[in-house]
Amino acid sequence: MFRSLPVACLLTALASGSAFAEETLPAIDSGSVAWLLTSTAMVVLMTLPGLALFYGGLSRSKNVLSTIMYSYTSLALVSVVWVLWGYSLAFGEDIGGVIGSLAHIGLSGIPLPGSEVAANINMGLTIPDSLFVVFQGVFAVITVALISGAYAERFKFPAFILFSVLWVTFIYAPLAHWVWGGGWLARIGALDFAGGTVVHIASGISGLAVSMYLGKRIGYGSEKIIPHNVPMVVTGAGLLWFGWFGFNAGSAVAADGLAASAFLATNTAAASAALGWLGIEWYHGKSPTAIGIASGSVAGLVAITPAAGFVTPMASLVIGAIAGVICYFAVYYKHKMGYDDALDAFGIHAVGGVWGAIATGIFASTLITGPTGARGLLEGNPVQLWIQIEAAVATLIFCFVGTAIILKVVDRFVGMRPDPESEMLGLNQAEHCENPYN
Amino acid sequence: MKKLEIVIKPFKLEQVKEALTNLGIQGITVTEVKGFGRQKGHTELYRGAEYTVDFLPKVKIEVVLKEDLVESAIEKTIKAASTGNIGDGKIFVTPVEEVVRIRTGERGEEAI
Numbered sequence: 001m002f003r004s005l006p007v008a009c010l011l012t013a014l015a016s017g018s019a020f021a022e023e024t025l026p027a028i029d030s031g032s033v034a035w036l037l038t039s040t041a042m043v044v045l046m047t048l049p050g051l052a053l054f055y056g057g058l059s060r061s062k063n064v065l066s067t068i069m070y071s072y073t074s075l076a077l078v079s080v081v082w083v084l085w086g087y088s089l090a091f092g093e094d095i096g097g098v099i100g101s102l103a104h105i106g107l108s109g110i111p112l113p114g115s116e117v118a119a120n121i122n123m124g125l126t127i128p129d130s131l132f133v134v135f136q137g138v139f140a141v142i143t144v145a146l147i148s149g150a151y152a153e154r155f156k157f158p159a160f161i162l163f164s165v166l167w168v169t170f171i172y173a174p175l176a177h178w179v180w181g182g183g184w185l186a187r188i189g190a191l192d193f194a195g196g197t198v199v200h201i202a203s204g205i206s207g208l209a210v211s212m213y214l215g216k217r218i219g220y221g222s223e224k225i226i227p228h229n230v231p232m233v234v235t236g237a238g239l240l241w242f243g244w245f246g247f248n249a250g251s252a253v254a255a256d257g258l259a260a261s262a263f264l265a266t267n268t269a270a271a272s273a274a275l276g277w278l279g280i281e282w283y284h285g286k287s288p289t290a291i292g293i294a295s296g297s298v299a300g301l302v303a304i305t306p307a308a309g310f311v312t313p314m315a316s317l318v319i320g321a322i323a324g325v326i327c328y329f330a331v332y333y334k335h336k337m338g339y340d341d342a343l344d345a346f347g348i349h350a351v352g353g354v355w356g357a358i359a360t361g362i363f364a365s366t367l368i369t370g371p372t373g374a375r376g377l378l379e380g381n382p383v384q385l386w387i388q389i390e391a392a393v394a395t396l397i398f399c400f401v402g403t404a405i406i407l408k409v410v411d412r413f414v415g416m417r418p419d420p421e422s423e424m425l426g427l428n429q430a431e432h433c434e435n436p437y438n
Numbered sequence: 439m440k441k442l443e444i445v446i447k448p449f450k451l452e453q454v455k456e457a458l459t460n461l462g463i464q465g466i467t468v469t470e471v472k473g474f475g476r477q478k479g480h481t482e483l484y485r486g487a488e489y490t491v492d493f494l495p496k497v498k499i500e501v502v503l504k505e506d507l508v509e510s511a512i513e514k515t516i517k518a519a520s521t522g523n524i525g526d527g528k529i530f531v532t533p534v535e536e537v538v539r540i541r542t543g544e545r546g547e548e549a550i
Contacts, residue, residue, distance in 0.1 A: 224491075226484050281486065289483055332486035344485065 025118050029126035031255035036127050036135055039250025043138040046243030047145045048075050054236025054294075055149055058343045061228040062426025063153040064436045067343075070148035070160055077161065078144050078168050082137035083107050089173035090136065090181050091123075097184035100177050107133065125253055135250065136180075140172050142247075143199045149345030150207025154217050154423055157431045159416040166406045167206065171399055175202055179391075190391035191364060191374055191384070193262065194251035196306025196356040197395045204350025205396050208341060209403040214416060216340035218423050230290050237294035241270055244301045248308040261368055262308035266301065269308075269320030273300020276324025284328075292328075295348060299327035302352035307360040310374055315363035319356065327352050354392050361388030439534040439547060440508050444499040445471070446519040446527040451497045457514040458499075461507060464550075467500040477525030496527060502534055504547055 052071035059067040078086070085105050092100030103109055104122075110129050111117045119128035144164045148155075155163075178185040179192045192198060219225060227233060248266040252259035277296025282288045303323035304316055311319065331347040341347055361384045364376035377385045410416060417423075422430030429435065446454055451468065458466060472493035479492040503511055512529055520526050539549040 224489050226482070226489060281483075285486055286481070286483055286488070291485055292483075295485060328486060335487050 025120055025124055026126050028119055028128060029254065032126045032253070033128070033131060035255035035259065036131050036250060036253065039246035040131070040135045040138055042243045042246025043135070043142060043250065044075065044243075046240050046247065047071055047138070047142045050236050050239030050243055051142065051145050052236070053232050054240060054298075055152060055343050057229040057232030057234075057236060058149075058227045058291075059152050060225065060426070061436060062428055064228060064428065065432050065434050066157070066427030067148065067152045069157065069432065070152070070155075071145040073157075073161065074145035074148070074164060075141050077164055078141040079137055081165055081168050082140055083133070086140055086168055086173050087133050087136065089169065090140075090176040091132075092181075094177070094182045097182075097187060098177070099174050099183075100181050127253065132253070135253075136176070139195055139199060139247075140168055140176070143172055143195075143203050144168055146199070146203035146345055146349055147207045147210065149343035149349075150204075150211040150341045151214055152342040153427065154214055154342075154417055155210070156414065156416055156418055157427075158414045159410050162414055163210075163406060163410045163416075166409065167403065170406065171202065171206065171402045172198070175395065175398065178394075185391050185394065188387055188390070189374075189384070190387050191310055191360045192306040192357070192391070193309035193360075194248045194305045196302070196353045196360070197391055200302045200305060200349040200353030201357065201392060201395045202353075202399045204346045204348070204353055205399045206403040207345035208339060208350065209400050210407060211341045211346070212339050213404065213407045213411075214340075217342065218420060220340045221335075227291060234290055234294050237298060241297055241301065244270070244305075248301075248305060252309060258309055258368070261313075264313050265308045265311055265316035266304055268313050269300040269304035269316040269323070270297045271300070272317045272320035273297055273303065273324035273327075276300070276321040277328050278324075280325045280328045284332075295327070295331070295344070296324040299323045299348050299352045302327075302349055303356035303359060305353070306356045307363060310360055310364040310368055310376075312363070312365050312367055315359075315365065319359045319363065322359070323352050323355055326355055350396070354396075357388045357392040358385065361385035439502055439537060439550065440505060441500060441502045441532050441534045442508070442511060442515075443530040443532070444501070444515055444519070444527065445473070445496050445529075446499070446515075447521070447525065448495055448497045450519045450521075450527075451499070453518040454499060454515055457518040458501060458511060461511055461514060463501060463503065463507070463511070465501070469498045469500075471496050471498045475525070475528070494525065502537060502550055504550065 048071055052068040056064045056068045088102050088104035089100050092103045095101055110133055111119050111121055122129045123132050125132060175198050177183040179198050244266055245263055249259045249263035252262055274293045274297040278288045278293050281292040300320035300323045303319050307319055327348050330351040331344050334341055334347050362377045364374045364384060365379060366373055366375050375381045418430055472495055474492055479490050479494060482489045482491055515529060537549040538545055
């Protein structure tokens with residue numbers, strides 16, 4: 001999906017409408033299998049407990065369990081949806097460049113170890129298809145969980161469940177198909193190494209749609225609404241940073257030089273973005289804060305996500321630093337805008353994701369992609385930048401509109417916002433009848 | 439008998455306790471409190487948003503004393519709790535009508 005070779009193979013296979021012929025399949029590579037098993041587990045750790053702690057700490061104590069439940073339940077819920085029909089919609093046989101077929105519903109046609117068919121018959125990778133299924137599944141999980149940063153502290157639990165099932169089905173699966181499943185964004189040559197559009201722009205802009213639909217939290221702008229546990233935020237950010245190596249370097253879908261290069265770019269961008277946010281916060285605001293350095297590193301990780309396998313270490317340094325600064329201002333100016341993106345899903349993931357998409361179009365380098373590989377603006381290919389912008393805009397529009405439609409449905413069937421009394425009491429108690437600290 | 443309510447900066451608690459116990463005082467009650475006086479609040483920053491915190495954390499010590507200890511307790515407390523900066527706190531002195539030790543039923547100065 002992410003490397004030029006498998007993508008080419010995949011497209012050929014999809015175009016001819018058949019799976020790979022046995023004799024053209026690469027051998028299963030034990031190093032790659034080991035790395036992808038590890039990467040998958042690391043991406044799980046990003047959602048739980050990484051994101052759960054990050055978002056949980058940023059919310060008020062009366063809502064911390066509700067916030068944690070959004071992440072935990074995403075892991076459980078989306079994992080189930082994924083094996084039932086999500087994977088098939090994303091990676092099934094292409095239908096018009098828009099969606100995958102239902103051929104793999106219930107993972108039908110995914111080879112199991114006892115079968116006589118080659119383990120990589122569908123994707124033609126050096127890892128078994130079953131590993132690819134779960135690796136992709138945990139990406140869907142974290143994307144759904146990321147949205148909760150926008151609607152935290154005021155979204156009913158039943159509404160969250162219905163919303164998440166519909167969203168992963170009708171937004172995430174098609175989008176993953178467009179970019180990685182041989183859909184139209186892949187065909188026009190959009191570059192997204194590990195999910196800048198599919199994961200970050202998608203979750204950020206959808207979060208904005210939900211937060212606008214729900215309206216502001218009671219007391220927003222008048223009361224002091226501040227994070228209740230900063231060490232929890234920092235612990236979560238640390239687990240995100242760690243897990244992101246699986247996310248980005250795992251997206252090489254092999255244990256090879258590209259994975260190593262993506263790993264290096266990921267760490268470098270996270271570091272320079274952390275410093276970028278810290279610096280601008282110190283200069284423009286008042287002081288360097290712990291939440292600032294944590295938010296900055298996440299912004300850098302978001303921005304390098306689409307670029308990790310296309311850019312040099314020095315480019316990742318620049319991409320990260322700029323991400324830290326622009327995401328700081330995105331979050332800063334949120335307070336002057338009319339929406340309540342509670343924990344900054346939009347300000348960090350959509351803004352950082354759009355920057356990452358654009359940056360990929362600027363910095364993609366043949367030093368990474370090889371002499372015939374992708375190259376960006378700085379190597380004399382402005383078309384790539386244009387394609388990146390096109391992909392980002394398409395994602396923004398599709399997710400915003402699609403999410404708005406889903407919200408109408410959810411509102412109709414289960415209602416979305418807790419009553420004011422419940423909201424003031426806090427959702428730990430109102431929705432879960434539980435207290436975090438006793 | 440008098441009661442002193444001493445409101446001080448939290449980090450001065452140990453020194454004030456020391457000073458009072460050195461006078462032979464046998465028991466104090468300590469509460470973490472918040473409030474404001476002439477010292478202004480401080481600001482906190484969260485992701486670029488600045489919040490003014492009006493209520494500052496303080497520690498309140500309550501101690502009941504025999505009349506003859508009051509002046510020296512006040513003097514020692516001032517010495518221990520003072521930083522010279524605004525926000526060092528206050529001491530409120532009030533008369534106490536009766537003291538009862540619950541275990542024995544003793545009353546008055548005996549029970550302090």
